[in-house]
Amino acid sequence: MILKNIRYLVTQNENRTVLENVDVEIQDEKIISIGKKLETSNQKTIDCSNKVVMPGLINAHTHSPMTLFRGISDNKILQNWLEEDIFPSEAKLTEEDVFVGSLLGCMEMLTTGTTTFNDMYDNLDQVAEAVNLTGIRAVLTRGILDKDIEGGRKSINDALDFNRKNQDENLVTPGFAPHAIYTVKKQTLREIKDYTEIFDTIYHIHVAETEKEYKDSIKETGKTPVQYLDSLNLVNNKMVAAHSVWLNKKDIRILSENNANVVHNPSANLKLGSGIAPIPSLIENKVNIALGTDGVASNNNLNLFEEAKIAAILHKREDPRKINEQQVLDMATVNGAKALDLEDQIGSISVGKKADMLLINLSELDMNPVYGKRGIISNLVYSFDGNVDTVIVDGKIRVKNEELRGLDKKALLKEINKRSEKYN
Numbered sequence: 001m002i003l004k005n006i007r008y009l010v011t012q013n014e015n016r017t018v019l020e021n022v023d024v025e026i027q028d029e030k031i032i033s034i035g036k037k038l039e040t041s042n043q044k045t046i047d048c049s050n051k052v053v054m055p056g057l058i059n060a061h062t063h064s065p066m067t068l069f070r071g072i073s074d075n076k077i078l079q080n081w082l083e084e085d086i087f088p089s090e091a092k093l094t095e096e097d098v099f100v101g102s103l104l105g106c107m108e109m110l111t112t113g114t115t116t117f118n119d120m121y122d123n124l125d126q127v128a129e130a131v132n133l134t135g136i137r138a139v140l141t142r143g144i145l146d147k148d149i150e151g152g153r154k155s156i157n158d159a160l161d162f163n164r165k166n167q168d169e170n171l172v173t174p175g176f177a178p179h180a181i182y183t184v185k186k187q188t189l190r191e192i193k194d195y196t197e198i199f200d201t202i203y204h205i206h207v208a209e210t211e212k213e214y215k216d217s218i219k220e221t222g223k224t225p226v227q228y229l230d231s232l233n234l235v236n237n238k239m240v241a242a243h244s245v246w247l248n249k250k251d252i253r254i255l256s257e258n259n260a261n262v263v264h265n266p267s268a269n270l271k272l273g274s275g276i277a278p279i280p281s282l283i284e285n286k287v288n289i290a291l292g293t294d295g296v297a298s299n300n301n302l303n304l305f306e307e308a309k310i311a312a313i314l315h316k317r318e319d320p321r322k323i324n325e326q327q328v329l330d331m332a333t334v335n336g337a338k339a340l341d342l343e344d345q346i347g348s349i350s351v352g353k354k355a356d357m358l359l360i361n362l363s364e365l366d367m368n369p370v371y372g373k374r375g376i377i378s379n380l381v382y383s384f385d386g387n388v389d390t391v392i393v394d395g396k397i398r399v400k401n402e403e404l405r406g407l408d409k410k411a412l413l414k415e416i417n418k419r420s421e422k423y424n
């Protein structure tokens with residue numbers, strides 16, 4: 001397949017090059033050539049003369065089955081939201097509910113330009129089924145909770161099983177997800193560090209999300225959440241630390257020196273009143289920062305273009321020079337790939353990488369006018385609503401003319417709405 005005469009190709013390569021009027025050739029799942037006037041004989045071609053082509057976005061922290069909980073609790077702080085509304089709803093979840101919730105999430109992510117997501121939940125076999133049905137790419141990490149929780153060992157065994165079973169999958173990459181320091185025992189955290197080495201995977205954790213977590217950690221361990229995890233040798237390049245809102249200077253230095261990865265989730269942090277992550281300081285200290293929506297129950301959507309704009313303007317609130325559109329686009333693409341340890345495969349449009357990319361119509365009103373190459377990045381971050389025309393994942397077209405391909409959306413929505421009734 002050849003994408004022909006691309007008006008603007010936002011590569012997100014090492015030099016962040018934006019190319020004009022070029023072709024991209026895809027063979028099987030990979031990008032094999034980028035250049036002018038590539039040979040098209042016997043190949044399917046897509047005319048991109050009025051399109052922007054860019055890498056698919058990477059949502060580095062979410063809980064896709066919770067898409068079923070859109071709008072069930074909108075006005076509570078994290079602790080009450082979790083204990084009064086989320087945990088009781090989760091207690092009613094069946095495997096089928098997890099599947100349809102995740103399916104809705106995968107469909108929403110694909111149609112708004114996300115081609116890879118990093119998920120934390122249970123019943124991952126059902127999530128993997130939704131991933132494979134829709135053709136999106138995902139890192140699936142089993143949520144592990146065992147502190148003051150009955151049967152906590154099951155979550156660890158499930159995580160081990162899922163990792164063993166999914167070592168050689170294509171779209172699914174397994175990992176581990178100790179939920180947070182306040183829900184996982186110290187000994188289990190130590191165990192998980194060993195598992196990430198044995199299986200060579202990332203681990204995914206909520207870190208320093210609220211002031212309560214930060215203060216409780218100091219009270220119980222004498223250390224901040226980051227310093228507590230560091231004392232267990234868990235601050236490393238395999239760490240994907242969602243939120244990281246409550247950090248002191250030393251925490252930021254530790255994250256930087258140990259090449260840890262932070263995922264910024266501005267909507268969820270604002271909506272649950274958790275606070276504002278010190279993103280400009282993390283950038284200054286060269287910490288790798290990815291972008292995530294968190295679950296729909298605290299966002300309430302999975303549109304990473306929208307999240308990018310929120311991230312950008314949030315950190316400009318006192319000084320608009322603190323963050324720029326290129327840094328935010330990096331968070332949603334290459335930085336996410338690095339955080340998920342997939343940077344040699346995805347995150348940019350480069351020869352040899354997987355063909356995960358978005359085609360955006362330049363006829364979209366919110367993409368006009370275009371002030372050249374700089375204007376394209378500006379429009380993508382600050383004005384575009386995420387209404388992508390075509391989405392390619394692993395070399396396959398999954399969204400075309402803004403519609404999911406090969407899925408009966410009407411029938412799926414009917415099933416999803418039927419399943420949602422008991423949470424009302």
Ligand SMILES: [Zn+2]
Nearest residue numbers: 206242294295
């Ligand atoms: Zn979360």
